[in-house]
Amino acid sequence: MADHLDILASQIGGRAIHRRTFTKADGRPLRLYGYQPHMEAPLPQEGGEVAKGGELRWHPLRREWNVYAPHRQNRTFKPSAADDPLAPSRAGGAATEIPFTDFELAIFENKFTSLHRDAPIPQSVIGVESAVAKGHCDVVVYTPEATGNLHTIGQDKRRLLLSAWIDRYEDLFTQGCKFVLPFESRGDAVGVTLHHPHGQIYAFPFVPKVQRDAAAGFQSGYDLAKHMAACRDAYSVTDAGGIDAICPPYARFPYETYLVPRRPVKGPWDFTEDEAAGFAELLGEMTRRYDAFFGQVTPYMLSLHAAPVGLEDNWQFHAKFYPLMRAPGRIKYLASVEQSTGAFTVDVMPERAAKELRNL
Template identity: 75%
Template structure:
């Protein structure tokens, strides 16, 4: 194997990427501070679904993904059958056919979006489209347990470098919006508990991001708003990045990571901002678990500028915890689902005070 060149630096350390094609044709990327040289284990291969289709909701004015093959995705396997662990000589085949790695990204086997997605069904009176895009699984660590805090700052910086690498590639492939995200906990619907996230690359700009873009284009200054209200809503700060409970939060204890210097995406971070952002990713995971006294279910998403909507855009990473108190889940019930108008059980001012005190 020819030694790869570094693709990035994190805290002065070079980061390497190994490209590998799995037996079923899917790409596997191995990121690390060391060059990955391992030999692959035997792989069975097999057919892989190539995505679903898009259908447009005429009353909500939004595109939705339809991927019925995802009903067959892996569902809460035993630790011995963890598909995100390294493949061991005496164990079952996993998604990563090597006996060790630092951080891995591979094409989702049960993808909703695919670069070779099939033509959609034709339904009279309704718009449909090809679900052309991409879905990645991002495996933070070879360890079967842990979280964004436990993995440590070096791994979080490695994760950020991997995200940036995928942003560059997926935008270059013609996708319009790229969303790295993490779903954590049974209450969110997680079916694999190995520490991991995902990346979706969309062929369109979703309605939520279009609405945000309109707000920015009309002059809303997120960084200035955070600065003006920092004394009341701040949770923590690191490297020029604030963690805040925004006054307009929809979830109890919702927290955003907002750079004090507005940027379109994390690719514009300074080294100090990258360090601070990576630190706060782990710090918020720690604070939530300490506040609720358990592994807190949450949704995390990174909101960088979509293609064509860069004017005025300001990047943020948003945590939506699904708890309103220890032992009490925040359910999105009839009113929220029917109208989009959320009922928030905890005032953001109180949430910020409680989280910042931890």
């Protein structure tokens, strides 16, 4: 893969989106997205060995594949600000993951990846089905600044992020991945090890159980958009551009929120310009509301759920916010019952959660 510049087919309000694809010294791809072409020459880089994923093992009781990647035990853990690996590199300073002094938005292959296009053949385990963990894991760096969140980075950067997500969906599906999950884990309570504003993308060689079950629900006739429209008066938090932010009546986490297009689409690549702008706005608005309501940087898990390959029939794209708080200063722990049965005990009624978040 050579260092080259191109322009994405998508635009934002008539503005071109530029992508620079660069190969790092260790062979991993780095993609820089921006409203301006990125022309800077790279600084010196570090090479070295890169992990090539783990292996898959089938759980015969839960009926699901899990990923085993012991090399991830050695991944970077809460470095100092001076050693931030997601920051731009500085001339004369230590190399970071991004060998440039500035950028708008960056996506690179995870150095401590769980899934890899060249994943090894798994070891044989008695009585357990195994498979090659072929796939891809990206790190998505929202901004060169060391602090910030989906609200503070602003609408222009959120729209750029959405365009970058769509670009990665297209590429990873072309590579043969079956399900692509852009996500963000935020806060120490979620287990974040790098505090620089960022998310990730996992591209799976199989459709995970949660998505298989969701596909079965859609194929059996469940209409998410129609149901959320019927619930709007009691469960809506806010809306923008034809996208509803809503606490579903079957939420499992206190203050859980879905972002649901009123017009069913398979994935964000099908958005109109208004829907794309509305979705981007709500990513920031829900982050702002959570922090305002809980009075702190709210730990949450955000995930985008687009149609898996082969299970597109009736699928409706949606995004989910799972905050790990049940009240200001009180974490919602997933303890024995939740972990052992999958049956969540929910401390706050979704209709109350919607009202409180709506009234901020």
